[in-house]
Amino acid sequence: MKALYGLVLLLLPLAGINSTETHQNSAEKMKFLIHVTHGPEDPTRAALAFLVAKTALEEGHTVTLFLAGNAALLLRDADMAKVEGTGTGKLKEHYEAIVKAGGRFYVSGMSAKARGMTDADIQGKPAEFAMPKKLVELAADSDRMFTY
Secondary structure (H helix, E strand, C coil), X not given: CHHHHHHHHHHCHHHCCCHHHHXXXXXXXXXXXXXXXXXXXXXXXXXXXXXXXXXHHHCCXXXXXXXXXXXXXXXXXXXXXXXEECCCEEHHHHHHHHHHCCCEEEEEHHHHHHCXXXXXXXXXXXXXXXXXXXXXXXXXHCCEEEXX
């Protein structure tokens, strides 16, 4: 068994893999896009999306959230204050951590309009209304994309 292990270690450099390279790759910072389509009607999933965004930011990654469908409502103060997921925490606390760490929000303009949202709902927040073209642009520019 020791001989097999030694052989594997000997062959790793030939395969272009070494422990230093693997460690460096895992330490690289990435761009994450989190596409959220569930809103106050599914508080656990909504809060989970924000929790994952917060966690990625804490790890030093860049994070953008695109809120579509009922998720557009999550940036309204009243909805944000009442959403708490089972085991996924309070949305407002996650939102505040995301903002503090430099996270950015895009809200589907069509979803927001269909749900009666206005500029006043996102005023003072690192957010803007955007069309599907922006979502496609963000996805193409991201290293990883999560959907909730």
